[in-house]
Amino acid sequence: MNIAYERYKELLCRLADVQYSIAILNWDLETYMPPKGAESRAQQISTLSGIAHNLSTSEELGDLLFKLESDTSLDEIQQKNIYHSLKSYRLNKKYSQAFVEELSRAISEAFQAWQKAKETNNFSLYAPKLEKLVRLKREECTIIGFTGHPYDALLDQYEPGALTADLSILFADVRSQLVAFVKQIAAQPQNEDGFMFLHYDKQKQWDFGLELLTQMGYDFEAGRQDISSHPFTTNFGPKDVRVTTRIAEDNLNEMIWSCIHEGGHALYEQGLPYSEYGLPSGEYISLGIHESQSRLWENNVGRNLPYWKHNLARLKEFFPEPLKNVQPEAFFKAINKVRPSLIRTNADELTYHFHILIRFEIEKALIEGSIEVKDLPALWNSKYKEYLGLDVPSDSQGVLQDIHWSHGSFGYFPTYSLGSFYAAQFYNKAVQEIPTLELEIEKGNMKPLLNWLREHIHRHGKRYTAEELCQHICGEKLNFKYFMNYAQKKYGELYKLEKIVKKA
Amino acid sequence: MNIAYERYKELLCRLADVQYSIAILNWDLETYMPPKGAESRAQQISTLSGIAHNLSTSEELGDLLFKLESDTSLDEIQQKNIYHSLKSYRLNKKYSQAFVEELSRAISEAFQAWQKAKETNNFSLYAPKLEKLVRLKREECTIIGFTGHPYDALLDQYEPGALTADLSILFADVRSQLVAFVKQIAAQPQNEDGFMFLHYDKQKQWDFGLELLTQMGYDFEAGRQDISSHPFTTNFGPKDVRVTTRIAEDNLNEMIWSCIHEGGHALYEQGLPYSEYGLPSGEYISLGIHESQSRLWENNVGRNLPYWKHNLARLKEFFPEPLKNVQPEAFFKAINKVRPSLIRTNADELTYHFHILIRFEIEKALIEGSIEVKDLPALWNSKYKEYLGLDVPSDSQGVLQDIHWSHGSFGYFPTYSLGSFYAAQFYNKAVQEIPTLELEIEKGNMKPLLNWLREHIHRHGKRYTAEELCQHICGEKLNFKYFMNYAQKKYGELYKLEKIVKKA
Structure with missing residues (x-):
């Protein structure tokens, strides 16, 4: 010993x-x-x-x-x-005590100012506090140290090893390929999803959500679901991993996607080795890999046809009336509407990445000092026009929409996109290795997928870096083409696009 | 400063x-x-x-x-x-680190052994662990130090200032006066309470319980109620004071008395001064005074006629069927049945004190070393025969019934009786000072009582000892006669006792 x-x-x-x-x-x-x-x-x-x-x-x-x-x-x-x-x-x-305290105060002030600014649609209330916070975050980059871009120092706290240079290339691909692809989709007639917004009883939604979690393999002996205003997953060790959800009676999407998404996060935590409690070998790798687990279940599994070929029948038992004429194919279309929108958290799985792209570009520029806080609203609005084709009607629905910056969380946003891209790549590999995977999903059997994730990802804790893990599983590092392939195949069919763009 | x-x-x-x-x-x-x-x-x-x-x-x-x-x-x-x-x-x-760890281990072992012993009705599984624990508790008395009886050292942790000598006198009164009085009652015909054990829907009981708490003045913005297997009150500062309850659909008593009892505890905590967070001046005086607050609401208020003159009508709105022919007077009788029973936690408010008396006598003897653990079952059973007239059919329903000793909590039990006796004395004073108190209760107005408790007890934190507080409020220290007077008046009427015994 x-x-x-x-x-x-x-x-x-x-x-x-x-x-x-x-x-x-x-x-x-x-x-x-x-x-x-x-x-x-x-x-x-x-x-x-x-x-x-x-x-x-x-x-x-x-x-x-x-x-x-x-x-x-x-x-x-x-x-x-x-x-x-x-x-x-x-x-x-x-970190010196003095710096930690100054940062903590600045965050507290920025958060309060942000709340007021958002409520009253008045960016100027927030600007001076955010300026101070950005100054401190830039100072933090120096404290932490970096060799390439100062933003690397912040990224590393959420996505160890991630580099601004690599992300810049990645997001350039997002911009060039995804913008064009979404424009193609936008030119097509829109799919019908009105039935998702009829009346859906809260308790029944709750019960259905619990069934979905159980089906995924979530262990209710080692976790529970509750209601909160923003869904999240938390854990107190791998044997007490809790999820929350929210339920809107006039929008079936809220509960379904939060349940599956948080369920995906929770399965990762429940799959970490209990014997390694408290050690890096018992902890998740990075936020990007964590998000890959939630996105994989939410999008690659949950927003796919096989999943609903099985689960729609059960959903219809809960809600026979609003869904009476809805077939799995129609449901599949309804849950995969692509349409540029102003608010990140409501975005579809494609245009979502424009929201992240914009935040990445802005954060990088703020941290390197090439733009100033006062430039933010105009810059934000011009980018939303450029990438999403949208006019931003107010800062509350624009630059003030997210909590992250007011919490000092610069470098966090990119992990959301990384999660989706890793998810596409991992899922592609899982399907390759388990040819019957989607047939099993169609039978409601998620075990093969969960076992695969447990075997290749969950049980390892921090044994591999994100890049090593990807290499280990897929034989190559993160490659955006898997996401584009997934998107082109799925949305090409959904929107009957004549020619599938292949650039990756 | x-x-x-x-x-x-x-x-x-x-x-x-x-x-x-x-x-x-x-x-x-x-x-x-x-x-x-x-x-x-x-x-x-x-x-x-x-x-x-x-x-x-x-x-x-x-x-x-x-x-x-x-x-x-x-x-x-x-x-x-x-x-x-x-x-x-x-x-x-x-306390040395070594002693704390040894005690902690002994408690853990005793607790596990107790669970098994109770389950299998086998005291001998528990005896050696309890022996060790008693030995350590006796050692603890020496560590803490004492001038009179070694048990004083343990008592002081729950009821600062309480002395074995004083409690011996008090419990001698309990024995002499209450035993005789309960025998008088036992000779009378029993009151009808069968309707308390019909079917009472869980959710409706829950809703009614919340109304009772609200009526008492419990602040749900600074607390909440949940379900647990054993009801309790806990707090995380005076602005987050939580209660739990349990509900039996075939016994209306469970929820009603746990709600009011825990509500009484919670009102004390919510009434402590928030500005004194963390300081003795922001903390409760003793377990006895804490219990006085729960017992006052539970017994002096809740098991009294004025309370149900107001609240029965509302209860009948929830449960019209099982309570259809029940009048406040009949309800008052039903909730005040006096009948010796084996299990402390199910006891009525009079025979309850025999259970405590027995535990006090045994604890005192164990700690002074005049009896040994192996003597416990026989001693327990003989005392239950003597004070309650009952044959104990098994150790599980006898000496193994309570968790306290397995947790090392010697000196805790007496605070339950102290609570009731303080409650009677305080309530007597409150009625004297507010002649309309019970008329207000009959109108469902608990404010005068709560204000009185806030003014005289809650807001002071640990400013006074229990004895000083009692002196301060009542002009004399704890006096058992107030409890006996209360009991004789209430049960004399309830059981139509011809001659009211006055000895106090």
């Missing part, structure tokens, strides 16, 4: 216990907390966060990590754990 | 943040946690408990407290805070 390694594991479990406790406090805050509890809760979370920070930067942990870094008796997984922990440790140590 | 005092406040708020976080984790564990989450949750709670212990015994806190102890510039409330904090600090410092 390696005493130093055992002690390192103890310290990491302790840290995870505190971090998961914070997650429990946050889960409760979003689901059940009574309104007057908010102030004390913020304080409780802040105190636990401070404790977690102290644990993550303790001298004892540092000494152990430096010692274990050169311990050649460790096996591969142990060495990777030390690598990741040391990286986190060094990163955490770079 | 007193810098040392401000820093002391900061440290105590920090400690409270961690302690309330533990409470949140426990609340979730009892209400919503999926079963497989139990193992990690136990670990998370244990880690936070260790952190709380470290904070509560930190050198910085100690130095501040010793300094502030002699700071004459502090006002009365500040001085009391320092007094209480120093007492806790000194107590916490007495």
